[in-house]
Amino acid sequence: MPLVTPSRRWLLQLAGATAFAPGLIGMKRADVIGRVLAVSDMHSAYERTAQLLAAFETEVRSNPVPHVIAIDGDIFEHGNVVAVRSGGAVDWAFLAALPAIAPTVFNLGNHDNDLTPDLAQVVARMKSLGVHVVSTIGDTRTGAGYADPSTTLPFGRRSLRVVGMATNSLTTYPKASRDQLSIPAAADWASANLAGALAGADLVMVMSHAGVSADRDILPLLPDGSLMIGGHNHLLFQHRQGRSAYVHTGAWTAAYTVAEFLSDGSVTAQSRTVALDAPASPALADLIAATLAADLTEEERIILGTSPRALSLGDTGRRVAAGLAQAAGAEAGFIGHTTLGTGVPAGPVSRYVFDSIVRFDGKLMVATVSRAQFDGFMARANQDRPMPLADRSGDFLYASAAAPKSDPVRIVTTDWCATNQQEYFGTTDLSFTEATGLSVKATSAAALLQAGRTA
Numbered sequence: 001m002p003l004v005t006p007s008r009r010w011l012l013q014l015a016g017a018t019a020f021a022p023g024l025i026g027m028k029r030a031d032v033i034g035r036v037l038a039v040s041d042m043h044s045a046y047e048r049t050a051q052l053l054a055a056f057e058t059e060v061r062s063n064p065v066p067h068v069i070a071i072d073g074d075i076f077e078h079g080n081v082v083a084v085r086s087g088g089a090v091d092w093a094f095l096a097a098l099p100a101i102a103p104t105v106f107n108l109g110n111h112d113n114d115l116t117p118d119l120a121q122v123v124a125r126m127k128s129l130g131v132h133v134v135s136t137i138g139d140t141r142t143g144a145g146y147a148d149p150s151t152t153l154p155f156g157r158r159s160l161r162v163v164g165m166a167t168n169s170l171t172t173y174p175k176a177s178r179d180q181l182s183i184p185a186a187a188d189w190a191s192a193n194l195a196g197a198l199a200g201a202d203l204v205m206v207m208s209h210a211g212v213s214a215d216r217d218i219l220p221l222l223p224d225g226s227l228m229i230g231g232h233n234h235l236l237f238q239h240r241q242g243r244s245a246y247v248h249t250g251a252w253t254a255a256y257t258v259a260e261f262l263s264d265g266s267v268t269a270q271s272r273t274v275a276l277d278a279p280a281s282p283a284l285a286d287l288i289a290a291t292l293a294a295d296l297t298e299e300e301r302i303i304l305g306t307s308p309r310a311l312s313l314g315d316t317g318r319r320v321a322a323g324l325a326q327a328a329g330a331e332a333g334f335i336g337h338t339t340l341g342t343g344v345p346a347g348p349v350s351r352y353v354f355d356s357i358v359r360f361d362g363k364l365m366v367a368t369v370s371r372a373q374f375d376g377f378m379a380r381a382n383q384d385r386p387m388p389l390a391d392r393s394g395d396f397l398y399a400s401a402a403a404p405k406s407d408p409v410r411i412v413t414t415d416w417c418a419t420n421q422q423e424y425f426g427t428t429d430l431s432f433t434e435a436t437g438l439s440v441k442a443t444s445a446a447a448l449l450q451a452g453r454t455a
Contacts, residue, residue, distance in 0.1 A: 034068070036229075040250075041109070044076055044082075044083035045341070050284040050288055051274050051275065051279065066102075072207045072208070072209055072229045077111060078114035078115065079356070081352070095129055106134070108209070109231060119146050132162070136164070136184055150164070152201075158261075159201075161198055161203065165207070186218065204227070228246040231248065233248065236250035236271060238257070245259055253274055300352040303348045304349055304354050307347060310343065318382065319448055321400040323443055323446060334397040335413065349448075363438070365432035371406070377399065381397045381398065381399035395420075395423040395424055
């Protein structure tokens with residue numbers, strides 16, 4: 001079940017119960033043994049990187065217990081032109097600052113060689129900064145792994161065994177590097193190797209960049225009282241399993257998760273928002289400003305339009321989906337969750353900022369489906385809402401909320417989702433045709449922005 005704050009009614013019930021259970025009176029709250037500050041899928045989101053670093057500094061300074069910082073893949077983003085031109089200077093400066101705050105561990109994702117195609121070079125540089133690296137990705141050139149799949153970190157008087165696994169979806173890695181990568185399916189690897197990797201462990205943290213679908217098969221293999229961090233799906237939630245916690249930490253540096261190992265053998269977790277106007281680490285903020293000034297072109301600074309108000313990532317996706325439907329003459333629109341990076345901000349939006357909102361361009365594709373199929377698509381869409389872990393599919397669609405009454409229903413989506421319809425729609429029998437003259441980015445911009453006007 002989700003990790004939630006107890007309701008007032010529940011607390012009153014518990015208070016009443018103490019009258020009949022004197023042993024509960026004066027019970028000592030479990031102590032915090034250590035804390036993990038976890039983040040994943042940062043994707044060179046420079047608008048909040050300095051704020052995240054400051055938040056980590058404050059967390060460690062304000063809580064005098066052992067800490068570990070855990071990054072679950074995808075710190076880099078090839079779609080960020082500033083990251084590409086600067087060689088990821090901001091991302092590397094962020095990584096370099098972390099080990100001075102707390103021991104830091106990095107599980108490799110599918111975008112971590114976006115800027116440096118040879119993953120071996122990336123791993124070597126991370127290690128030179130004092131960052132521990134874990135992964136199940138193998139190097140076909142050597143037959144060895146790019147990093148060990150597990151490591152053990154100091155955690156005050158205790159120790160923390162960390163295991164990291166990657167997604168085996170090769171098409172999501174940079175094309176130039178794919179023939180250098182050998183990656184087992186995470187659940188298969190865990191079934192064969194996780195028990196051995198955790199043998200003799202004290203406290204346990206498993207990091208998976210394989211997505212929810214694979215993680216569900218891995219969770220039962222964890223010792224009770226473990227922490228499992230998931231990534232790749234750009235989701236934000238916490239889930240309780242026995243005394244263990246399973247979390248996804250969001251994406252685009254919009255949030256991070258604080259997990260606490262307690263003396264009663266349990267793990268708790270909660271998310272923290274990273275606000276755009278939150279305190280920022282001064283040195284990193286200065287570097288970001290200088291890097292943007294040096295590497296952005298005038299064309300990328302052009303204001304494409306104005307957003308009347310800020311939207312969450314999910315609401316941005318639904319607004320885009322509705323715009324796709326309107327442009328294509330369809331009754332419903334769908335867009336893949338990771339086609340989007342961050343929610344649209346309020347005010348003027350430059351081309352550079354827009355490229356962090358809608359990451360990929362492409363064609364629009366239309367199909368006609370039965371009402372029953374459509375209802376099934378909607379049931380698995382919009383997974384930014386609270387929902388049981390069993391119902392989460394990992395890859396999912398943001399869908400426009402209007403419910404058409406017709407049968408059949410004309411739908412529109414991107415060429416990526418049409419090609420990978422099994423992952424997104426849960427079927428392989430949809431027949432798509434191109435919506436001539438329409439592209440993802442142009443249609444999305446029209447849906448989100450008031451061109452040439454102010455809010």
